[in-house]
Amino acid sequence: AVVSTQSTGYKSPAVTNAILDPAGLGISPYSDNQLQDNFDTFFEDVFVEIEEEYGEIDEMNVCDNLGDHLMGNVYIKFVKEVSSKPCVQALNNRWYNGAPIRAELSPVTDFREACCRQYEMGECSRAGFCNFMHLKPISKKLRRTLYGRKFNNAIVEKPMSPAADSSGSGSSDSSPERRKKHKKHKKK
Numbered sequence: 757a758v759v760s761t762q763s764t765g766y767k768s769p770a771v772t773n774a775i776l777d778p779a780g781l782g783i784s785p786y787s788d789n790q791l792q793d794n795f796d797t798f799f800e801d802v803f804v805e806i807e808e809e810y811g812e813i814d815e816m817n818v819c820d821n822l823g824d825h826l827m828g829n830v831y832i833k834f835v836k837e838v839s840s841k842p843c844v845q846a847l848n849n850r851w852y853n854g855a856p857i858r859a860e861l862s863p864v865t866d867f868r869e870a871c872c873r874q875y876e877m878g879e880c881s882r883a884g885f886c887n888f889m890h891l892k893p894i895s896k897k898l899r900r901t902l903y904g905r906k907f908n909n910a911i912v913e914k915p916m917s918p919a920a921d922s923s924g925s926g927s928s929d930s931s932p933e934r935r936k937k938h939k940k941h942k943k944k
Contacts, residue, residue, distance in 0.1 A: 759832045759843050760862035766798050766818045766828040766892070767853060796898045803902055806832060809846070811839030817867055820892035822884030831862060831889075867891070 786794075799818065807813045812835040819829040834840055840861060847859035864870045872888035874880040884890065894902075 758862040758864055759834075759840050759847070760829060760860055760864070766795065766830065792895055795892060796895050799894050800898060800902065802830060806843060810834070810843040811836055815867065817889070818892045820884065820890045821886060823887070826887075826889065827884075831864060831867065833865070833867075 795818075799816070803813060803816050806816075813832055814835045815831075815833040817831045819826045819831075821827055821829075832843070834843070844859045844861055847857045850857045867889070870889045872880050872882075872886050872890055875886065875888070875890045880886050880890070
């Protein structure tokens, strides 16, 4: 099952603080780098807190659509389905950005089927008002940090043969170090 939060998720400063020009188009006072940093901070905060509290996240996506029914929605797919229900129950008792979080289990389990193919190709004629998901990408650096650590931890935690370990213990000492590094990174 996938946990979905609606309407109280990510609100882009580009949308909330847009200045209307004479043509009536919203112009953001922020640079692309500032907007990406803001989004990456939001994404990492949510990802790390949810994963630490409820279980390993397989995939997390945030909608970049402008329509009220999709704007800022966050979809979280856990590795273990049993993590979903406690997460929904807990999030429904929380507030974010001055508004209550409305979480529910989502029927969407395959994000590829819910995404706008035209948007992915840069050709969606409906722009942000499309009814298919326009997913906001995180930076490559953050993707490596959040999702890469799973791959790295799987390699690090794999038991070594005594012949491969010079101490003969067959264990790896980098796993606790990796956890310290992640906690240190989280505090920044």
